[in-house]
Amino acid sequence: MHTLSTPDLTTPNPTGKYYGFWSFAIVALWVILWSVFLPWPVYGGWILLGTYVLADVGSYVFHYYYDHYADPHRSEIARGFQWHHLDPGGLCRGPICETLESAALILVPLLLLTAILTLLGALPRWFALALSSTGLIVLFCQVIHRWSHNEHNHWAVRALQKTRLIVTPEAHDKHHQPPHGSHYAIVSGWSNPALDALGLPTALDAIMAHAKIPRRTGYELGEESPTRELQA
Ligand SMILES: [Zn+2]
Numbered sequence: 328m329h330t331l332s333t334p335d336l337t338t339p340n341p342t343g344k345y346y347g348f349w350s351f352a353i354v355a356l357w358v359i360l361w362s363v364f365l366p367w368p369v370y371g372g373w374i375l376l377g378t379y380v381l382a383d384v385g386s387y388v389f390h391y392y393y394d395h396y397a398d399p400h401r402s403e404i405a406r407g408f409q410w411h412h413l414d415p416g417g418l419c420r421g422p423i424c425e426t427l428e429s430a431a432l433i434l435v436p437l438l439l440l441t442a443i444l445t446l447l448g449a450l451p452r453w454f455a456l457a458l459s460s461t462g463l464i465v466l467f468c469q470v471i472h473r474w475s476h477n478e479h480n481h482w483a484v485r486a487l488q489k490t491r492l493i494v495t496p497e498a499h500d501k502h503h504q505p506p507h508g509s510h511y512a513i514v515s516g517w518s519n520p521a522l523d524a525l526g527l528p529t530a531l532d533a534i535m536a537h538a539k540i541p542r543r544t545g546y547e548l549g550e551e552s553p554t555r556e557l558q559a
């Protein structure tokens with residue numbers, strides 16, 4: 328028997344400042360990678376747009392998997408996603424660098440490697456640009472999600488939401504309304520109407536059933552208690 332604790336969203340993470348620094352490093356790496364190729368190739372804008380759309384679609388699939396299939400007893404990310412449905416406002420508590428930390432841990436080494444390989448000429452430049460842009464979007468995915476729950480955003484964030492460049496609070500709120508089966512994309516939210524209409528959740532359920540991965544029933548972290556005793 329072991330205890331499953333909820334994500335701690337109130338106590339500041341003492342290492343949080345380093346994640347903040349690393350997140351800055353990712354942005355810097357992205358700017359360096361793009362500036363190396365100045366003047367920008369004509370396809371640069373298409374790469375940026377394409378990766379932004381693909382990242383939104385990816386966030387839909389990723390979010391669906393972690394909401395309904397990943398084991399919260401084994402995965403920190405699953406625990407975060409599933410606990411979020413029991414405490415949506417919790418995402419806005421704590422410093423923003425903590426929101427960035429899980430993605431930053433993976434992305435900083437990957438983007439550093441991409442930058443080195445690209446500067447050595449081992450990666451095609453279009454691939455490096457696509458990869459670094461995807462990394463940057465994935466890094467800020469949870470921050471964009473956090474902003475969609477935050478009632479007191481900076482005017483610049485509100486402008487991005489108003490122009491629908493990032494997912495709006497209204498669009499994301501539909502994900503948190505019963506029956507909780509739609510609007511999983513959390514980058515721009517552009518792909519939500521199409522993927523919901525196409526029935527992507529049903530298709531993903533079929534793929535998971537084929538792979539014999541059981542769908543989890545509800546959110547298993549316990550509706551009331553902050554901790555819950557679980558059978559090992
Ligand atoms: Zn969700």
Ligand SMILES: [Zn+2]
Nearest residue numbers: 411415472499
């Ligand atoms: Zn949410």
